[in-house]
Amino acid sequence: MPFSTPSQGQATIRVLFDCHTFDAGPQGTTTFLAAIINALPDAIQRTGSDPVEIYCAAHDRSAIERFLTVPFIYVPMRGGFLARNAIALPRAIKATCADVVVSQYVRPFFARARTISVIHDVLFLDYPGLFSWKYRFVRRLLFGWAARHSDLVATVSDYSRERIAHHFQVDASSITVIPNAVGEVGELSHKALEPLGRPLKLLYVSRLERRKRQDWCIRATHVLAQVGMHVELTLVGSRSGSYAAEIEAQAAAPSPAGATVRLISGISDEQLHDLYRDTDIFLFPSECEGFGIPIIEAAALGVPCVVADNTALSDLRHSYIGAAFQSDSFQDFVRAIRTVVADLPAQRIQARARAPEVRHAYRWVTVAEQMLPLFQGRIAS
Known part of the structure; x- marks a missing residue:
C-alpha cells in the first residue's frame, strides 16, 4: 500500500528497491537502505510529496522483515549478481510496473524505469593496493557503467562525489549527496568522569x-x-x-x-x-x-x-x-x-x-526527504 493517500493532482510513485544486501545481513549498505525506507512515511508527510508505494526485491522475505518496520510489497528475486541485474530485476520492474528502481553501486542492465544508482564510494580506485586486481577490474567496469548510464546517481559524501566524478568522467554537479545518518540512540551519557587513575x-x-x-x-x-x-x-x-x-x-x-x-x-x-x-x-x-x-x-x-x-x-x-x-x-x-x-x-x-x-x-528522515526528489527524476538540492 502507498504511504499516504493521493490527493488531487498527486500520483502514487512505484519504487522498486534492490534489497539483495538484506539477504547478506547487517552491513553499511544495508543500514543505509533500510533506514531510508523506514523514514519515508515521515518524510512524505513532512514534505507533502507524492505518495510512494514500496517494492522490495530479495531472495528471502524474512530478510527484509528483519530490517523494515514500514509496509512494503515483497518481490521474490533469485540468482547472483549477473542473474539479478540481467534477468531478475528487469522482470521485477516489468511485473510491478515500477516507475523507479533504486540500486546500490550497479543498476539493472535493462530497465523500463528511471534508474537511481547509489555508489557509496570508489575507494578501490583511490587505494588500489588495498584491493585485488580482479576486484578493481570488475568494479571499475560496472560502477563506471552505472555512473554514466543511470538516470540519477547518488553518493554519501562530498569526498565520494568528487572521486566518482573524477574516475568516471561525469559531472560532479549531477551527483546528489545523500549522507548517512544515525538512528535513535537514546539518552546522552551523564555519568560523571571518575578520578584519574581509573582505566x-x-x-x-x-x-x-x-x-x-x-x-x-x-x-x-x-x-x-x-x-x-x-x-x-x-x-x-x-x-x-x-x-x-x-x-x-x-x-x-x-x-x-x-x-x-x-x-x-x-x-x-x-x-x-x-x-x-x-x-x-x-x-x-x-x-x-x-x-x-x-x-x-x-x-x-x-x-x-x-x-x-x-x-x-x-x-x-x-x-x-x-x-x-x-x-x-x-x-x-x-x-x-x-x-x-x-x-x-x-x-x-x-x-x-x-x-x-x-x-x-544527521537524521534519517532528513536523508529520506533528500531522496524524494530523485523519485520524481529531479536532482535533490
Whole structure:
C-alpha cells in the first residue's frame, strides 16, 4: 500500500528497491537502505510529496522483515549478481510496473524505469593496493557503467562525489549527496568522569579489515600502558579473513601491565549504544572511508573522538569534538589520543554540548526527504 493517500493532482510513485544486501545481513549498505525506507512515511508527510508505494526485491522475505518496520510489497528475486541485474530485476520492474528502481553501486542492465544508482564510494580506485586486481577490474567496469548510464546517481559524501566524478568522467554537479545518518540512540551519557587513575576506556567500532587499522588501536593501548596509564580497549565489529585472525591473536597475546584488549561482535544496537556511553574516547584510525557512521554515532552520544584526517573522514571534522591526526602516522595517532586525555573533562563537556546538534544534522528522515526528489527524476538540492 502507498504511504499516504493521493490527493488531487498527486500520483502514487512505484519504487522498486534492490534489497539483495538484506539477504547478506547487517552491513553499511544495508543500514543505509533500510533506514531510508523506514523514514519515508515521515518524510512524505513532512514534505507533502507524492505518495510512494514500496517494492522490495530479495531472495528471502524474512530478510527484509528483519530490517523494515514500514509496509512494503515483497518481490521474490533469485540468482547472483549477473542473474539479478540481467534477468531478475528487469522482470521485477516489468511485473510491478515500477516507475523507479533504486540500486546500490550497479543498476539493472535493462530497465523500463528511471534508474537511481547509489555508489557509496570508489575507494578501490583511490587505494588500489588495498584491493585485488580482479576486484578493481570488475568494479571499475560496472560502477563506471552505472555512473554514466543511470538516470540519477547518488553518493554519501562530498569526498565520494568528487572521486566518482573524477574516475568516471561525469559531472560532479549531477551527483546528489545523500549522507548517512544515525538512528535513535537514546539518552546522552551523564555519568560523571571518575578520578584519574581509573582505566581509560577506548572504543573502536568497525568490521575487522586491514584498512580499518584495529592493530593501531592495540599498539596505541600498549604504548599508553607502557607510560603508566591504565587502558581498556574494546574493538567491536564482524570478523572474517586473515586480518581478523591477526587481530584475534594480538588481542589474546600478553599485554603490558595496565592494558586490556577485548573483541566483541554480534551485539544489539542497544548494547552498542551502552558501550558508547561508557567510553571515554572513540577511536577511528581508518586509512580510508566513504563516510564513517560510527563517528557520528559517537558524536551523537557525546563521546570525544580521535579520527584520521583523510578521505570522507575529513568531511566530518565539524561534527565531533576531539582530535584529527595525520592519517599515515601512528605516532601522531598516539599523540592525538594523549592530547584528548590531557583535557578529557573539558572534551567530554564540549562533546555532550555538541551532541544535540549532531543528532539534528544527521537524521534519517532528513536523508529520506533528500531522496524524494530523485523519485520524481529531479536532482535533490
